[in-house]
Amino acid sequence: MKLSQIGDKINIINNDLQDFIRETDASNIILCDMGGEILTYIGNNSPFDFPNIAAMAAGSYATTKGIANLLGQKEFSLLFHQGSTNNILISNVENYAIFIIVFDNSSVLGIVKQKSRDLKTKLDVTFKDIVKGKGIIVKKAKIFEEHKNIEEKEEKSVKKKEETRSTKKEEENEKESKKFDFDSLMIDDLDDIF
Amino acid sequence: MLKGNKILQPEDLKKMNEIMYGLKKQTKSFIILIVDDSGQLITSTEGDSSVDPILLGTLTAGNFGATNELARLIGESEFTLVLHEGNKENIHMLAIGSFGILVVIFGNDAPIGLIRMYSKKAVKKLEPILKGMQVQKEKNKADLPSDEDLDKLFNW
Amino acid sequence: MTMLNFAKKEVICKIVYYGPGLSGKTTNLKFLYDKMRSKYKGKMIAIATETERTLFFDFLPINLGQIKGFSLKYQLYTVPGQAMYTNSRKLILKGSDGIVFVADSQITRFDENKQSLRDMGHNLAEQGLDIRTIPLVMQWNKRDLPSIVTVQTMEQVLNFRKVSSYEAVASSGKGVFETLKEVIRLVYLNIKGEE
Numbered sequence: 001m002k003l004s005q006i007g008d009k010i011n012i013i014n015n016d017l018q019d020f021i022r023e024t025d026a027s028n029i030i031l032c033d034m035g036g037e038i039l040t041y042i043g044n045n046s047p048f049d050f051p052n053i054a055a056m057a058a059g060s061y062a063t064t065k066g067i068a069n070l071l072g073q074k075e076f077s078l079l080f081h082q083g084s085t086n087n088i089l090i091s092n093v094e095n096y097a098i099f100i101i102v103f104d105n106s107s108v109l110g111i112v113k114q115k116s117r118d119l120k121t122k123l124d125v126t127f128k129d130i131v132k133g134k135g136i137i138v139k140k141a142k143i144f145e146e147h148k149n150i151e152e153k154e155e156k157s158v159k160k161k162e163e164t165r166s167t168k169k170e171e172e173n174e175k176e177s178k179k180f181d182f183d184s185l186m187i188d189d190l191d192d193i194f
Numbered sequence: 195m196l197k198g199n200k201i202l203q204p205e206d207l208k209k210m211n212e213i214m215y216g217l218k219k220q221t222k223s224f225i226i227l228i229v230d231d232s233g234q235l236i237t238s239t240e241g242d243s244s245v246d247p248i249l250l251g252t253l254t255a256g257n258f259g260a261t262n263e264l265a266r267l268i269g270e271s272e273f274t275l276v277l278h279e280g281n282k283e284n285i286h287m288l289a290i291g292s293f294g295i296l297v298v299i300f301g302n303d304a305p306i307g308l309i310r311m312y313s314k315k316a317v318k319k320l321e322p323i324l325k326g327m328q329v330q331k332e333k334n335k336a337d338l339p340s341d342e343d344l345d346k347l348f349n350w
Numbered sequence: 351m352t353m354l355n356f357a358k359k360e361v362i363c364k365i366v367y368y369g370p371g372l373s374g375k376t377t378n379l380k381f382l383y384d385k386m387r388s389k390y391k392g393k394m395i396a397i398a399t400e401t402e403r404t405l406f407f408d409f410l411p412i413n414l415g416q417i418k419g420f421s422l423k424y425q426l427y428t429v430p431g432q433a434m435y436t437n438s439r440k441l442i443l444k445g446s447d448g449i450v451f452v453a454d455s456q457i458t459r460f461d462e463n464k465q466s467l468r469d470m471g472h473n474l475a476e477q478g479l480d481i482r483t484i485p486l487v488m489q490w491n492k493r494d495l496p497s498i499v500t501v502q503t504m505e506q507v508l509n510f511r512k513v514s515s516y517e518a519v520a521s522s523g524k525g526v527f528e529t530l531k532e533v534i535r536l537v538y539l540n541i542k543g544e545e
């Protein structure tokens with residue numbers, strides 16, 4: 001979700017974030033898009049570098065999402081990092097946005113977690129509203145892509161065709177021979193080096 | 195002879211595997227990985243399972259790097275506990291000195307306190323082994339180009 | 351960070367594709383992934399935004415086969431070129447053994463190449479690596495586009511070490527494989543000790 005798409009709904013979002021800060025005593029909350037671009041932030045004046053925090057949080061979220069995919073799990077709903085005085089909690093709102101909460105030990109972890117779940121629900125409603133109202137299509141962030149093994153697919157189709165038409169085989173072979181071949185790389189180019 | 199910055203000897207791997215499988219048993223966790231600081235998988239309990247340990251290692255190392263950077267950005271030297279909560283699985287990550295990362299993936303019924311305690315103990319044992327793998331020390335900061343050196347180098 | 355794994359008989363090296371945003375780093379990796387025979391490549395990861403810009407990194411492991419009884423493995427990474435991801439670029443460079451600098455040949459993008467190159471020198475130093483000595487290959491990409499800087503100027507201004515350079519059209523694959531071969535060669539020469 002981009003800021004330009006949110007429009008004046010940003011006021012509703014800001015109110016929700018403000019409520020969250022009041023209820024949890026967290027020092028800051030940052031809302032950014034899936035790429036780490038800041039949409040809005042609320043909290044006390046702190047010396048933290050919000051743009052960089054948002055960019056790193058997006059990377060952190062994307063990699064955990066990738067890990068979740070590998071493990072066959074939908075996602076990790078909550079990322080929690082505990083430091084000696086400051087802590088960070090990162091959560092996503094579907095594919096719309098990510099929020100990052102910075103809080104110190106004067107906040108109660110259980111409350112921060114609970115309220116962040118509530119906030120997630122509220123933001124989700126707002127974002128769905130925006131999408132519906134404007135007919136925006138939110139493309140899924142391509143967070144983790146395991147490219148399909150094109151070659152294997154081709155090899156399979158070669159076999160199929162072999163059974164029916166043998167003339168196709170030559171075409172496929174030609175296609176295959178156009179592919180880079182590391183065997184020739186090893187022998188012709190790198191042999192003297194290796 | 196080939197040269198490397200890190201050398202992994204079979205006996206070191208054996209020691210690490212023992213620690214790793216010991217931890218897996220103690221904590222009843224699903225998967226454990228040991229990854230080096232540049233993202234290379236050193237060893238994992240996933241010898242031949244369906245989860246690709248190389249990809250998992252790369253992603254966890256990337257995630258850990260991002261997390262440490264986040265810590266720095268909010269004025270922490272490092273996060274003592276990194277936890278990713280999911281519906282079925284959770285991830286706990288711990289730095290092994292400055293040499294690598296211990297990654298523990300465990301289920302929702304496992305007691306987190308226990309996992310933290312045993313992981314910490316495992317890291318203590320792993321650190322000297324990972325340290326011993328190091329061949330080349332980092333370059334002397336003084337030998338690296340400063341910003342002024344770079345200005346001169348490019349001379350635009 | 352070259353790792354010599356005597357237990358598994360492997361040598362693993364890390365190569366990073368660096369360069370300004372949209373210069374074609376991801377396109378290089380995608381092309382390699384699509385055209386390489388299966389036995390040489392592992393699975394590729396692309397961590398990207400919905401607009402296909404790299405958000406953290408791309409990753410492609412390749413396996414070049416046996417050498418001196420070891421299997422020689424390279425892990426290819428790309429950095430995100432957009433300015434906002436400066437910290438991520440620094441992270442990805444950690445422990446790299448070789449660099450491919452992918453420059454955008456378009457006249458309008460020329461200054462961004464310079465900025466990116468300098469940024470790379472700085473980020474490498476932060477990781478204890480030296481831009482003056484690390485194995486490096488230059489790629490002049492997007493040579494198919496109309497308003498481009500001459501190769502001569504690219505060489506003069508960007509190729510500060512006079513390393514090997516290749517003209518490329520990554521989207522069609524021209525120069526991609528040649529670039530990879532050269533960086534593989536350079537990194538290999540670096541890890542090959544005295545007999």
Ligand SMILES: Nc1nc2c(ncn2[C@@H]2O[C@H](COP(=O)(O)OP(=O)(O)OP(=O)(O)O)[C@@H](O)[C@H]2O)c(=O)[nH]1
Pocket residue numbers: 369370371372373374375376377378402403404405428429430431432491492493494495518519520521522
């Ligand atoms: N005409 C032309 N287009 C190219 C060439 N190489 C890449 N492109 C296109 O340029 C765009 C950006 O390419 P990417 O590979 O995503 O660029 P990148 O360097 O990875 O960009 P970041 O991830 O933002 O750092 C894509 O639309 C490519 O198809 C080329 O040689 N010629």
Ligand SMILES: [Mg+2]
Pocket residue numbers: 375376377403404428429430431
């Ligand atoms: Mg890219």
